[in-house]
Amino acid sequence: MLTMIGKRLMFAIPSLIGVVIVTFLLTRALPGDPAAYFAGPAATKEAVEQIRKKLGLDKPLIEQFFRYASDLAHGDFGNSLTTGQPVATEIRNRLPASAELTLLGLIVSIVIAIPLGVLAATRPGSWIDHLCRVTTTAGVSLPVFFTGLVLVYVFYFRLGWSPAPLGRLDVFYSVPPTVTGFYLIDTLIARDVEAFRSALSQLILPATTLAVFSLAPIARMTRASMLAVLASEFVRTARASGLSPATVIVTYAFRNAMLPVITTLSMVFSFLLGANVLVEKVFAWPGIGSYAVEALISSDFAPVQGFVLTMAIMYVLLNLVIDILYGVIDPRVRLEG
Amino acid sequence: MKRRDFLKSVSGLAAGAALPAMPSVISSAQADARSETLLIVSEGGPNNLDIHGVGTNVPGYEVSWNCYDRLISHEMKSGPGGVPYYDRDKFKGELAEDFRIDDMSVTFKLKKNAKFHDGAPVTAKDVKWSLDRAVSVGGFPTFQMSAGSLTKPEQFVVIDDHTVRVDFLKKDKLTIPDLAVIVPCIVNSELVKKNASEKDPWGLEFTKQQTAGSGAYKVTKWTAGTEVIMERNEDWVGGPLPKIKRVIWRMVPQAGNRRALLERGDADISYELPFKDFQEMKANGKLNVVSLPFSNGIQYIGMNVTKPPFDNPKVRQAIAYAMPYQKIMDAVLFGLGNPMFGAPKDKATEVAWPQPHKYNTDMEKAKALLSEAGYANGFETTISFDLNFAGVNEPLCVLVQESLAQLGIKTTINKVPGANWRTELNKKEMPLFTNVFSGWLDYPEYFFYWCYHGNNSVFNTMSYKSAAMDKLIDGARTAAAIGDKTAYDADVKGFVDLAFTDIPRIPLYQPFVNVAMQKNISGYQYWFHRRLDYRAMAKG
Numbered sequence: 081m082l083t084m085i086g087k088r089l090m091f092a093i094p095s096l097i098g099v100v101i102v103t104f105l106l107t108r109a110l111p112g113d114p115a116a117y118f119a120g121p122a123a124t125k126e127a128v129e130q131i132r133k134k135l136g137l138d139k140p141l142i143e144q145f146f147r148y149a150s151d152l153a154h155g156d157f158g159n160s161l162t163t164g165q166p167v168a169t170e171i172r173n174r175l176p177a178s179a180e181l182t183l184l185g186l187i188v189s190i191v192i193a194i195p196l197g198v199l200a201a202t203r204p205g206s207w208i209d210h211l212c213r214v215t216t217t218a219g220v221s222l223p224v225f226f227t228g229l230v231l232v233y234v235f236y237f238r239l240g241w242s243p244a245p246l247g248r249l250d251v252f253y254s255v256p257p258t259v260t261g262f263y264l265i266d267t268l269i270a271r272d273v274e275a276f277r278s279a280l281s282q283l284i285l286p287a288t289t290l291a292v293f294s295l296a297p298i299a300r301m302t303r304a305s306m307l308a309v310l311a312s313e314f315v316r317t318a319r320a321s322g323l324s325p326a327t328v329i330v331t332y333a334f335r336n337a338m339l340p341v342i343t344t345l346s347m348v349f350s351f352l353l354g355a356n357v358l359v360e361k362v363f364a365w366p367g368i369g370s371y372a373v374e375a376l377i378s379s380d381f382a383p384v385q386g387f388v389l390t391m392a393i394m395y396v397l398l399n400l401v402i403d404i405l406y407g408v409i410d411p412r413v414r415l416e417g
Numbered sequence: 418m419k420r421r422d423f424l425k426s427v428s429g430l431a432a433g434a435a436l437p438a439m440p441s442v443i444s445s446a447q448a449d450a451r452s453e454t455l456l457i458v459s460e461g462g463p464n465n466l467d468i469h470g471v472g473t474n475v476p477g478y479e480v481s482w483n484c485y486d487r488l489i490s491h492e493m494k495s496g497p498g499g500v501p502y503y504d505r506d507k508f509k510g511e512l513a514e515d516f517r518i519d520d521m522s523v524t525f526k527l528k529k530n531a532k533f534h535d536g537a538p539v540t541a542k543d544v545k546w547s548l549d550r551a552v553s554v555g556g557f558p559t560f561q562m563s564a565g566s567l568t569k570p571e572q573f574v575v576i577d578d579h580t581v582r583v584d585f586l587k588k589d590k591l592t593i594p595d596l597a598v599i600v601p602c603i604v605n606s607e608l609v610k611k612n613a614s615e616k617d618p619w620g621l622e623f624t625k626q627q628t629a630g631s632g633a634y635k636v637t638k639w640t641a642g643t644e645v646i647m648e649r650n651e652d653w654v655g656g657p658l659p660k661i662k663r664v665i666w667r668m669v670p671q672a673g674n675r676r677a678l679l680e681r682g683d684a685d686i687s688y689e690l691p692f693k694d695f696q697e698m699k700a701n702g703k704l705n706v707v708s709l710p711f712s713n714g715i716q717y718i719g720m721n722v723t724k725p726p727f728d729n730p731k732v733r734q735a736i737a738y739a740m741p742y743q744k745i746m747d748a749v750l751f752g753l754g755n756p757m758f759g760a761p762k763d764k765a766t767e768v769a770w771p772q773p774h775k776y777n778t779d780m781e782k783a784k785a786l787l788s789e790a791g792y793a794n795g796f797e798t799t800i801s802f803d804l805n806f807a808g809v810n811e812p813l814c815v816l817v818q819e820s821l822a823q824l825g826i827k828t829t830i831n832k833v834p835g836a837n838w839r840t841e842l843n844k845k846e847m848p849l850f851t852n853v854f855s856g857w858l859d860y861p862e863y864f865f866y867w868c869y870h871g872n873n874s875v876f877n878t879m880s881y882k883s884a885a886m887d888k889l890i891d892g893a894r895t896a897a898a899i900g901d902k903t904a905y906d907a908d909v910k911g912f913v914d915l916a917f918t919d920i921p922r923i924p925l926y927q928p929f930v931n932v933a934m935q936k937n938i939s940g941y942q943y944w945f946h947r948r949l950d951y952r953a954m955a956k957g
Contacts, residue, residue: 128843130555131471161464161472165641173640229673237677244683245674246458247643251665252450364669366643374642 085400092396099392100152100385104145107381114161114380135161148385157389158382160375167386171368175390176261177248178360178367182352184264184283185290186345193295194341197302201310202329212299220296228289228362235285243281245363250278286363290356294348301344305337312336338409346402350395452957453662455938457949458675458684462645462668466636467624468599469550469558478599479948480645483664485602485630486655488513488525488544488581489593493942500707501942501953505859508593511655512539512603512631523593527579531654533605534628534635541575546606548573548583550619558600564858565595588898594858599946605629633659633952643668647951660940660955679704679933685956686934686949691808695931696751705936708929709943710755713864714855715771716809718817719878719922721848726798730919731790736849737776737923738783741820745925749812755927766910770861771927774917780823787824795825801850802830803838810851813925817851845880852878853928857945861909862893869916881921886912 115132132138136147151158157167193216200212235242243250248263253275256266263279309315310333318328357369368387375383463477466484470477490511496502510516513525531539549570552562562568566589574582585592595601608629613620623629628636633655634647647664667684669675676694678684680703690698699706718740720727727733742758760773787793800817802810811832818828828849833841841847854876856863867874870890871882893908895901916922930947940954 134471160641170641229671232674232677237681240681244678244681245671246667246669246678246683251456251644251667252454361670362674364643364667364671364674366640370670371642 081404085404088400088403089396095396096389096392099389100149101145103385103388104148107384108141108144152389157386160383161380167382170371170383171386171390173261174366174368174371177365178353178356178369180262180264181283181286181359181365181367182290182349182356184287185352185356186294186349188287188291189294189298189348190345192291193298194302196295197299198306198329198334200299201303201306204307209303212303216296216299219292219294222292223358224289224293224356225358225362227292228286228359231285231289232362242285243278245285246282247364247366248279248282249275250282253278282363286356286359286365289359289362290352294352297344297348298341302337302341305340306333309333309337335409339406342402342405342409346398350391350398353391353394450663453660455661455664455951455954455956456683456685457664457666458669458678458687459666460668460670460672460675460689462642462666463639464641465625466628466639467604467621468602469554469604469619470621470625471556473557475948478946480628480636480647481602482599482944482946482948483634483647483951484628484632484636485604486512486531486539486632487597487599487602489516489597490655491597491944496943497709498707500709501940502709503942503944505594505712508597512544518593521588522582522584523596524576524580524582527581528654529579531631532652533608533631534650535605535608537605537607539603539631540578541581542578543606544581544603545570545573545575546610547604548601550604551600551602554619554621561598561600561857562595564863565589565591565593567592567595567601589894590897591858591860591863598857603631605631631655634664656952659952661951664951676933679935682935685938686932688930688932688949690931690933692749692751692753692931695753695933698933703936704933705938706931706933707941707943708753708931710927710929711853711855711947712943712945713770713857713859714853714928715757715924716754716813716851716853716926716928717922717924719850719852721845721879722882722921723845723880724848726790726792726796727848729790731786732792733920733923734776735783735786735790735792735824736821737774737920738779738786739820739824740776740778740923740925741816742776742778742925744816744820745813748816749809750926750929753929753931755929757924757926766913768861768906768909770864770909770913771924772913774920774924776917776920776923778820783824793825795827797827797829798848799829799831801833801841801847803852804832804834805838806853807832809928813851839875842878843875845878847878850878851925855928855947859945860897861913862890862897865890865912865916866894868922869912879921881919883915883919886915886919889915 115128115135115137129138136144139147148158155168157171159165160167160170196208196212196215200209203209232242232245236245249255256263256270256272256275259266259269264276264283267273267276267279315328315333318332356367357373359365360367360370368390372384372387375387459476461474461476463474463480465471465473465477466480467473468478468481488511489508491503491505492507492509493501494504494507510528512527512531514528515526517524525544527539527541527544533539548567551558552568552570553559566586567583568586572584572586574584576582583596604624609620609623612623626639631650631653633650633653635650636645637648638644638646645666647666649659649662651658653659669678672690672694675684675687676690676698679687679698695706695708698704699708718736720733720736722728722733740758742756746752746754746756757771757773759777760775762775764775766772787795800814802814804810814830818830821828831847842852854864854868856867867876869877869881869886871884871887873880873882889908889912893905893912896905896908930943932941932949934941937957938954942950942953944950
């Protein structure tokens, strides 16, 4: 197992190097001159040149790249010019916010989508199958920001059930001491029940927004793969042997139908993590998606590079975890390095 | 964990999640905190807490204004609609107890009990160090200081612990006002020097992250892009102790949500909303909406006069007659702006700026002028705008495009991303564009010096050069410095007239700064920098 993990990680290194090179070149190819941007509207040509020198942008591209690579090797992602903070710190502070939101959204989505998919597969053509179809089609066709805005409008503005969409915690609560960076866990560790409730109620709307969006692939995949498994011979055998329908569906069919669902889950997760920019914007969520987009708009290289690199690393790790999960769920899947 | 247990725990979690969706009960201590706390929501936040820093953005100015003191500040007067408005011509001491203006210098006596946030007394040494810093760090602060002829550290002289003299390089009416803008703030020199390094002798890295001043507020927490929290400085001597104890400033990128937060009563103040929202909020009367004109600011259409066809004054006049002025006021601004067009024919030029010009939408005249210039069949051109302000710029440019099409002028719209806009302006190659300029110092000659003078500053976006114009602008500056009112008036009228006949840029309107706040918030003041001054505000 360990050698397998080691080998997998080794294979990831060339792709990470590739990511470093490509992001570096891509950000340099962006239009816009960061020196002019940060020199301000009133800057003279000399002032712009001064800033260019300060940022090291007057050096040849290859030298800039080696400097960047050696900084990276020392764990230095550079400084963001727009927020004025080191990129590594910012990503460390913001990643948990995005991860907490995405995970919760995914959990909500799984809780709804998998039973829905299973039920739809066991009773094809019934009302629950149609419900599944309608929900998933609606979920995937509503743009995320639209769902988010509608939810805010109804539950915050109209009904007043939900707290103000002002980020992770009500403004009058203090942030719990950081242990995991997940407020739901940190507030519990700090035994601050009120803050926990606040953090949870702040999370509900954005998590629901994400869940609505990710419902479709999970439910459809569960349904399709359950249908295939339910039609297979071992299920017929199990039924013929007089096992109860629940045992047949949950123990025999569902476990065998899990593999493609897990693959979909991993894709949905990484997709959500990167793509919840809009949700973050709507709910003023201090996550990495909105951070990266803002950086991109002001041609701030370092955060963009840091973001892409972080996502690449997460992707590699996620794939590894999924592969390991395969083996746990289905002993027939044996991993060769 | 077995799968079944897992499923159970997951559904348990989901049930738990449904409960706290109800509004949480707020303890009484928190209710108290709310009444003394100001919650501000805006789109963007500061990127640097020190205005002397490299590339500090406009929200950063607001922090500096409230957390640092200057030697002097402006008095207040009653402005449009009874809103307190800074008085351009009257100054009062902030850190200075008293000041005396002589022929070639000004002497400040410091308040003896003034203290920095860390308890160190404010001395003349700190004042000199801070002003030296402002004229030496380069970039925007140094540039702003030079606008008041403050350029050399030798100009700032320490007389004793509590007395400082500022020597004038030359007579300049703008020197005193320039000492009351945001830039010449007084920094805790000992504290910053301790945290400076050889590479960073002015300690910019240190003051970027924390405030080191003597101002009415100090930043206690700053998460870039998310929030700024400021607490009142109980020992502030720059003025009466502010009523607001704590300011929480949250960044909410979605304009719709900012409006919802205001209307639900959760946020106290917001700016940077679409004009339509402001107009609707004004109409329904649940909130206080203050709309005041930018002092010395104009949105305009600029034309590059170095290249055909706009090198021909007839073409420029034709364009000025073809602008859909009223449509822009109605459809883009929803009336929230001062028209800068259509003055009556017989109206005499005033000694004031901004003032409306006499062009009006008149397509017949425009057509006639265009054929006189030899472009009867029109031409092709590009109109550019800054995407950062697309809310106003985009509809405005579409209206202009539509209007010019009636003259046979085919216009392509070029949307320039915010990061590129300054680069593009600096290149001075865009033939036709829209932009805003607004000067901190509210004097006509200041505006014209930056926007029309032949020394071709970045704000002279049209590359306009005229010997007659330069003579009038320089004349007005000299006349102002020596106090020759007749010559000054003649020169100001002269350059305004010339700017309107030569018309290298077409003034459209004077934009409004719009601020929406709860009814229980009082004490909003208009400042030249157009940001909030928390010191005068009160809640309840």
